[in-house]
Amino acid sequence: MEEGMSGFCNRSGSFFSKSGSSGTKCGRWNPTSEQVKLLTQLFRSGLRTPSSDQIQKISDQLSFYGKIESKNVFYWFQNHKARERQKRHKLSFDDKYANSKENIIDVSTQIFGGMYEVPEVDRVTETLQLFPLNSFDESESEKFRVHANECSDNMMFSYTMGGQVEHPPLDLCLSFI
Amino acid sequence: MEEGMSGFCNRSGSFFSKSGSSGTKCGRWNPTSEQVKLLTQLFRSGLRTPSSDQIQKISDQLSFYGKIESKNVFYWFQNHKARERQKRHKLSFDDKYANSKENIIDVSTQIFGGMYEVPEVDRVTETLQLFPLNSFDESESEKFRVHANECSDNMMFSYTMGGQVEHPPLDLCLSFI
């Protein structure tokens, strides 16, 4: 059933896995319907970003219905929230009869309408900024913003990438830097 | 588009073309394996929070292997450090054989006892050996890390395999968690 999966999820590719070794099969969690149901229920109750204890407890509970780890719960909420939001965004474009009010900007807040029973975790987080600065479509304006200085207090970055600096063949030694 | 600017949109691209989502807009830095390797190397050498000067130099060096900006280096170290710590701070055994030691113990107590104030100690040490810390370089495959949970603070979940923990029949109430 789940033996055919080659397992490893490598993203950047370009390396080989010793798939032969061990049972590391990296199979991913797939939730049972009860688990999904309960998670969804929680989400719809307003829980968006569970704290660690909450995650922990949820995970505990859900483990009754099937194998699960805390991180699964964590990811689930992250993904669910993100996708809900992105769906919203898409919809706001598409939704003709969405009556103009603040459907474009305020999407996230109107979902839950403020009926939280949830402790206090969210409601701040969701109103962050939907489009930071550089949303998805900067396209050719300029993708490399020079806003690097905000990383740290006084950090100034310079770009040397096009340069013709003498590079060491293949190694970076700490002592050098 | 800019194809000459190598180094950015080079991901996976191996077997089985996935859905043509490779529009390759690639707004964000996508490190090459050499870059990751070197960064990891530095990290493992003990570099945790490089100064701007160091960042600059590192970036400069790494630009040989692909497009990179200083801020990428900066973020990389931040993220790597944070996630490394996270990983370490909360044990989590991945599926299967959770070491039976601590996973079973306080399940019931912490669920129902409400006071699951775990002393924040982590006996991670032994678990650490299970997962090689260094994913990229010397082990086999990087993406393998079965790294546990990166949820939040003290997370400890339980596997009730065969256990007789008293689980609620079929409902999770928000008020509980």
Added chain:
DNA sequence: TCCTTATGAATGAATG
């Protein structure tokens, strides 16, 4: 059997 979609997982980028 192949293609499409849904979604778990991972990580770059920010923000406080």
Added chain:
DNA sequence: CATTCATTCATAAGGA
């Protein structure tokens, strides 16, 4: 430094 958002990759599931 911690927490969160955004985006992308990989894979399981479902349809044609």
